[in-house]
Amino acid sequence: MVLPAVGAAGQARLCAARAAVVGLGGLGSPVALYLAAAGVGHLTLVDGDAVDASNLHRQVIHTEQAARARTNKAASAAASCRALNSTVEVTTIESYLDAASAAALADAHDVVVDCSDNAATRYLLSDACAAGLDHERTPLVSAAAVGTDGQLSVYSASADSPCYRCVHPRAPARAACQSCSDAGVLGPLVGAMGALQALEAVKLCAGIGRSLAGRLVLLDGLDLSIMTVKLRKRSEDCAACGSSPSITRASIQAYDYEGFAGPAHDRGGAPVDAACAL
Amino acid sequence: MVLPAVGAAGQARLCAARAAVVGLGGLGSPVALYLAAAGVGHLTLVDGDAVDASNLHRQVIHTEQAARARTNKAASAAASCRALNSTVEVTTIESYLDAASAAALADAHDVVVDCSDNAATRYLLSDACAAGLDHERTPLVSAAAVGTDGQLSVYSASADSPCYRCVHPRAPARAACQSCSDAGVLGPLVGAMGALQALEAVKLCAGIGRSLAGRLVLLDGLDLSIMTVKLRKRSEDCAACGSSPSITRASIQAYDYEGFAGPAHDRGGAPVDAACAL
Amino acid sequence: MVSLSLRFGGGLEALTGGAKVVDDAECGGGGGGGPLTARALLAWVRDNVITERPELFLAGDTVRPGVLVLINDCDWELEGGLDAELADGDVVSFISTLHGG
Amino acid sequence: MVSLSLRFGGGLEALTGGAKVVDDAECGGGGGGGPLTARALLAWVRDNVITERPELFLAGDTVRPGVLVLINDCDWELEGGLDAELADGDVVSFISTLHGG
Numbered sequence: 166m167v168l169p170a171v172g173a174a175g176q177a178r179l180c181a182a183r184a185a186v187v188g189l190g191g192l193g194s195p196v197a198l199y200l201a202a203a204g205v206g207h208l209t210l211v212d213g214d215a216v217d218a219s220n221l222h223r224q225v226i227h228t229e230q231a232a233r234a235r236t237n238k239a240a241s242a243a244a245s246c247r248a249l250n251s252t253v254e255v256t257t258i259e260s261y262l263d264a265a266s267a268a269a270l271a272d273a274h275d276v277v278v279d280c281s282d283n284a285a286t287r288y289l290l291s292d293a294c295a296a297g298l299d300h301e302r303t304p305l306v307s308a309a310a311v312g313t314d315g316q317l318s319v320y321s322a323s324a325d326s327p328c329y330r331c332v333h334p335r336a337p338a339r340a341a342c343q344s345c346s347d348a349g350v351l352g353p354l355v356g357a358m359g360a361l362q363a364l365e366a367v368k369l370c371a372g373i374g375r376s377l378a379g380r381l382v383l384l385d386g387l388d389l390s391i392m393t394v395k396l397r398k399r400s401e402d403c404a405a406c407g408s409s410p411s412i413t414r415a416s417i418q419a420y421d422y423e424g425f426a427g428p429a430h431d432r433g434g435a436p437v438d439a440a441c442a443l
Numbered sequence: 444m445v446l447p448a449v450g451a452a453g454q455a456r457l458c459a460a461r462a463a464v465v466g467l468g469g470l471g472s473p474v475a476l477y478l479a480a481a482g483v484g485h486l487t488l489v490d491g492d493a494v495d496a497s498n499l500h501r502q503v504i505h506t507e508q509a510a511r512a513r514t515n516k517a518a519s520a521a522a523s524c525r526a527l528n529s530t531v532e533v534t535t536i537e538s539y540l541d542a543a544s545a546a547a548l549a550d551a552h553d554v555v556v557d558c559s560d561n562a563a564t565r566y567l568l569s570d571a572c573a574a575g576l577d578h579e580r581t582p583l584v585s586a587a588a589v590g591t592d593g594q595l596s597v598y599s600a601s602a603d604s605p606c607y608r609c610v611h612p613r614a615p616a617r618a619a620c621q622s623c624s625d626a627g628v629l630g631p632l633v634g635a636m637g638a639l640q641a642l643e644a645v646k647l648c649a650g651i652g653r654s655l656a657g658r659l660v661l662l663d664g665l666d667l668s669i670m671t672v673k674l675r676k677r678s679e680d681c682a683a684c685g686s687s688p689s690i691t692r693a694s695i696q697a698y699d700y701e702g703f704a705g706p707a708h709d710r711g712g713a714p715v716d717a718a719c720a721l
Numbered sequence: 722m723v724s725l726s727l728r729f730g731g732g733l734e735a736l737t738g739g740a741k742v743v744d745d746a747e748c749g750g751g752g753g754g755g756p757l758t759a760r761a762l763l764a765w766v767r768d769n770v771i772t773e774r775p776e777l778f779l780a781g782d783t784v785r786p787g788v789l790v791l792i793n794d795c796d797w798e799l800e801g802g803l804d805a806e807l808a809d810g811d812v813v814s815f816i817s818t819l820h821g822g
Numbered sequence: 823m824v825s826l827s828l829r830f831g832g833g834l835e836a837l838t839g840g841a842k843v844v845d846d847a848e849c850g851g852g853g854g855g856g857p858l859t860a861r862a863l864l865a866w867v868r869d870n871v872i873t874e875r876p877e878l879f880l881a882g883d884t885v886r887p888g889v890l891v892l893i894n895d896c897d898w899e900l901e902g903g904l905d906a907e908l909a910d911g912d913v914v915s916f917i918s919t920l921h922g923g
């Protein structure tokens with residue numbers, strides 16, 4: 166039986182859909198598991214990092230065995246997805262996202278899921294999904310979690326819904342950026358945010374329901390209080406998706422995202438989030 | 444580094460805690476994964492059913508391999524938990540919950556997580572956690588999901604918070620019970636509810652934050668609208684946890700839960716929820 | 722007449738022809754100019770909103786077991802249950818309890 | 823004076839001594855009897871609620887990049903941004919945007 170809310174047509178769209186997951190850590194773990202389980206036709210998993218035992222408290226798609234072998238996270242996640250549903254076609258990109266692959270991801274997928282852990286990658290991915298007047302925009306399902314707080318939205322999913330840059334035209338100062346390495350993050354909290362991302366991605370792929378585009382969910386895990394707020398509309402002045410954009414899929418190749426928003430990932434040394442104990 | 448919101452003392456309580464998960468299906472899959480990942484000291488997993496390929500769209504702790512082997516769900520989930528975190532002690536009860544095991548679970552665990560799929564088991568488990576004036580009550584983290592809707596609460600967790608029977612003194616008519624076999628259920632939606640259950644269970648085990656006791660979260664996945672409502676207080680008249688209860692941990696052995704609330708599980712034949720396509 | 726916003730969830734929208742939200746419902750039934758009680762509202766909803774199988778909404782003079790009634794995000798038991806009084810602008814939700822997992 | 827309920831989230835509560843909620847805040851700063859604008863409220867919050875590192879709250883005359891301001895669950899840009907006018911009972915939330923995952 167097909168779920169009434171999805172319907173046969175929705176199920177067919179889901180099976181034909183292509184979704185990309187950027188980051189196979191705390192958010193990407195449930196996203197990849199639930200998209201594979203739901204039978205999204207093609208999954209592209211992107212991560213340049215290796216599985217680390219100190220992350221397993223929240224990165225539940227991986228195993229201690231993969232951590233011992235220092236398996237790439239996208240490869241480890243792909244193996245778990247295939248064990249769950251062998252009918253899903255899974256491709257991995259076993260490196261960190263760069264501008265060329267971001268543009269290609271946005272072109273080649275029906276939905277992109279941002280499970281990254283830094284501002285630079287968030288801007289790059291949003292620009293790739295939103296940018297360029299001559300391109301269709303690609304819906305971007307974006308979540309983040311730090312400590313006991315989570316945030317979730319869908320960008321660039323309708324003509325008047327904002328992109329990430331519409332809402333955040335200026336990048337935060339580095340000192341203001343809490344990351345997992347500063348504050349840790351509660352595993353089940355990230356898990357809930359990731360499962361909700363997967364829900365939004367499945368709805369977009371199947372063409373059902375009302376997406377979160379233009380809204381933002383704020384979850385305070387310590388109180389378990391949840392707030393849904395209305396975001397501004399797509400901005401005419403947005404550098405990426407406004408009426409005269411300065412950022413296009415071609416120009417993002419030359420854009421200095423790390424200069425704009427801080428480092429995209431750790432380069433050698435201890436893993437960025439090795440410090441998260443819970 | 445220990446997450447500031449948890450603290451060293453909370454982390455120690457978590458590592459010493461005992462949690463039971465009843466039902467290793469759509470809800471139990473993320474609950475078991477995230478409790479094992481978080482390092483809850485002891486996990487008891489209870490399910491009498493075998494892994495079935497038709498459930499894998501939402502039961503992401505299992506694998507096609509376990510479905511082919513018709514592995515018991517508690518056993519399959521235990522293997523996944525151990526692969527993720529070998530320091531967690533995992534016990535399985537590979538049969539459906541009965542009154543004796545319900546009472547023993549409530550006695551021997553700091554928190555019980557209700558991931559079952561029927562009203563009879565929900566009343567039995569709640570009574571075991573709530574019943575008996577001479578027992579400490581056991582917090583019960585309870586969620587349910589059908590179609591694109593999810594519900595979540597915590598029962599019996601504080602002196603004045605209600606048990607399941609306080610809120611639902613009369614069992615629903617069978618015709619009114621939607622189950623997965625009637626309506627299917629969206630995998631990522633169940634996943635989000637299960638992750639939130641794990642979050643509440645971790646908070647209770649670690650003794651941090653404000654639990655959902657006395658409140659109920661209602662999630663409409665199709666609209667992604669989330670509502671938190673205030674429930675009634677513990678009732679003086681409650682048959683399980685009122686001032687002169689007729690239900691005790693001893694008396695539940697003789698109580699006809701299936702007569703009161705319908706069948707607790709399928710007996711042979713096709714799996715109850717084999718019909719859920721998504 | 723009292724102007725309420727009504728919500729149906731947990732599958733109960735199957736009884737309203739799929740409507741999850743009925744805004745600006747002008748609910749009568751108070752009778753004699755008295756305030757509108759939840760008791761009177763239930764009858765009004767059955768007669769004016771429920772389109773099929775009313776026995777899955779009401780049983781006797783109250784909601785059937787398994788339906789939660791919420792007045793402005795509070796369990797109606799905290800507001801007096803059937804005797805709760807409703808005022809313009811109140812949001813009343815009817816939610817069927819789920820058991821699946 | 824305008825009576826507001828203030829919320830701080832996404833880690834911004836670290837700047838208020840841990841307070842996530844400040845109810846019944848009597849916010850001044852309207853000046854000359856005019857309505858209280860968001861612009862004036864920001865200064866009032868900095869002076870009366872923020873206990874440390876105000877530079878992580880304000881940058882110039884507005885919130886620092888990465889802080890969302892919500893008035894009654896709506897992005898303040900929909901209400902006029904710095905010029906939004908606030909009234910008794912409004913809920914104003916300050917939420918720091920997260921990047922972790």
Ligand SMILES: [Zn+2]
Nearest residue numbers: 328331403406
């Ligand atoms: Zn934009």
Ligand SMILES: [Zn+2]
Nearest residue numbers: 606609681684
């Ligand atoms: Zn009770």
